[in-house]
Amino acid sequence: MSGKSFTVCIKNKIKSYKKVITVDSDKSLSIRSFLIGSICQGISTATNVLESDDVKSTISACQKLGVKIIKVKPGFFKIYGKGLGSFVAKKNLTINFGNSGTLARLLIGILSTNPNIQINVKGDHSLNKRSMKKLVDLLSKFGAIFLPKQKQTFPLKLISSEMPIGLKYKAGVSAQLKSAAILAGLNSYGNTIVEEQISSRDHTENILKKNTQAIKILKKRKKIIKVQGKRYLNSLSLNIGGDPSSAAFFTALTLLNSHSTLKIKNVGLNHTRTGFYEILKKQKAKIKFANLKKENNEIKGDIHIKSCKLTSIKTNSDWYPKTADEFPILFVIASLIRGTSVFKGIQDLANKESDRIKEMQKVIKQIGVNSSYSKGVLKIFGKGMVYAKDKTITVPNLGDHRIAQSSFVLALLTGAKTKIRNFETVFTSAPSFLKIMKSLGAKFEIQK
Numbered sequence: 001m002s003g004k005s006f007t008v009c010i011k012n013k014i015k016s017y018k019k020v021i022t023v024d025s026d027k028s029l030s031i032r033s034f035l036i037g038s039i040c041q042g043i044s045t046a047t048n049v050l051e052s053d054d055v056k057s058t059i060s061a062c063q064k065l066g067v068k069i070i071k072v073k074p075g076f077f078k079i080y081g082k083g084l085g086s087f088v089a090k091k092n093l094t095i096n097f098g099n100s101g102t103l104a105r106l107l108i109g110i111l112s113t114n115p116n117i118q119i120n121v122k123g124d125h126s127l128n129k130r131s132m133k134k135l136v137d138l139l140s141k142f143g144a145i146f147l148p149k150q151k152q153t154f155p156l157k158l159i160s161s162e163m164p165i166g167l168k169y170k171a172g173v174s175a176q177l178k179s180a181a182i183l184a185g186l187n188s189y190g191n192t193i194v195e196e197q198i199s200s201r202d203h204t205e206n207i208l209k210k211n212t213q214a215i216k217i218l219k220k221r222k223k224i225i226k227v228q229g230k231r232y233l234n235s236l237s238l239n240i241g242g243d244p245s246s247a248a249f250f251t252a253l254t255l256l257n258s259h260s261t262l263k264i265k266n267v268g269l270n271h272t273r274t275g276f277y278e279i280l281k282k283q284k285a286k287i288k289f290a291n292l293k294k295e296n297n298e299i300k301g302d303i304h305i306k307s308c309k310l311t312s313i314k315t316n317s318d319w320y321p322k323t324a325d326e327f328p329i330l331f332v333i334a335s336l337i338r339g340t341s342v343f344k345g346i347q348d349l350a351n352k353e354s355d356r357i358k359e360m361q362k363v364i365k366q367i368g369v370n371s372s373y374s375k376g377v378l379k380i381f382g383k384g385m386v387y388a389k390d391k392t393i394t395v396p397n398l399g400d401h402r403i404a405q406s407s408f409v410l411a412l413l414t415g416a417k418t419k420i421r422n423f424e425t426v427f428t429s430a431p432s433f434l435k436i437m438k439s440l441g442a443k444f445e446i447q448k
Contacts, residue, residue, distance in 0.1 A: 026050065046238045053428040168193045211232075336385050
């Protein structure tokens with residue numbers, strides 16, 4: 001976590017605004033640029049990198065494993081890769097992933113087939129509570145050993161496979177598990193075949209795509225990724241766009257804040273990340289993408305948002321993979337539009353940094369909005385815009401950046417007196433969040 005713990009207090013509703021902003025860079029791509037750059041051959045460069053806590057944890061982990069990384073200037077790094085299987089670890093080294101599930105799953109994927117690795121792995125209080133059963137099961141099939149046996153949460157001891165053999169893997173909703181399988185397959189003997197059952201984030205494949213000797217995307221009815229093990233990987237040159245998940249909070253605020261407009265420049269608009277925007281467009285949201293361009297197999301562009309009336313939201317499980325991070329802020333929007341919104345197939349939200357279903361139900365209840373949850377289906381009984389000057393919202397220490405950010409937006413829209421504890425957790429993904437909110441006219445106090 002960044003620095004010391006602090007609480008954010010909000011008492012006033014935000015006024016209308018007309019602004020142009022840029023948001024923090026994409027966290028998923030920033031983390032991947034270091035991890036994949038480290039196993040490429042030669043010097044990779046990454047520009048416009050997010051320098052958040054999760055990314056700092058990634059840089060620190062790579063350096064502990066013997067990778068030279070140089071910061072040329074803010075946001076610009078050189079990564080001196082030595083190729084596949086080149087990570088080295090002193091016996092009983094401990095790698096701390098901090099709050100980052102992405103770093104944990106992807107780096108363990110790489111390490112599980114890297115020779116001579118025996119290390120201890122752990123995270124912060126929040127990450128140590130999250131189940132790693134699916135990751136352990138997957139990488140055990142490559143021959144990696146996790147101790148103590150049967151344990152499904154960090155801390156764990158990881159012993160890499162002595163003879164990793166490629167395998168067939170059916171990928172589900174988790175892009176992190178899919179990436180772990182691809183990255184483990186790169187240094188295994190033979191081929192690893194990853195079949196996508198459900199389309200999920202494809203940043204890992206996009207970064208590796210130019211290495212056609214190592215990875216091929218076969219389009220059939222569903223995507224099949226063929227990874228050929230033990231092949232040379234060419235160095236990378238990545239320029240990273242703004243994070244669409246970070247942009248979602250400012251988008252939500254603008255849509256519901258009367259007489260407001262916002263332009264967010266240079267945001268990553270990869271189709272596997274835009275579920276939030278597509279769902280809202282179906283509800284008549286005034287959202288437009290402009291200036292679209294493609295770079296490193298990734299689409300970037302500007303987002304134009306105008307405040308407007310929205311209709312209640314209905315989503316099914318198909319939306320989950322491309323909207324997973326944005327559901328908490330969608331729940332805030334659903335609370336403040338009239339009618340019943342229904343979110344189906346969201347049960348995996350219970351195994352995020354916190355149980356995001358239960359915790360967001362508690363948050364919206366504090367402004368008098370009712371909801372019900374059963375078997376992966378959440379119903380929110382929206383009241384329309386609630387002015388809640390007489391209400392108070394308290395968010396305890398959950399170690400969950402998305403809940404903290406969503407509650408902040410809810411407070412600004414309703415005027416409820418709000419206290420969000422351990423707000424420093426937001427810096428894991430969005431170090432500029434408070435600065436941008438201030439530029440839009442948000443008033444808040446920080447209590448150390």
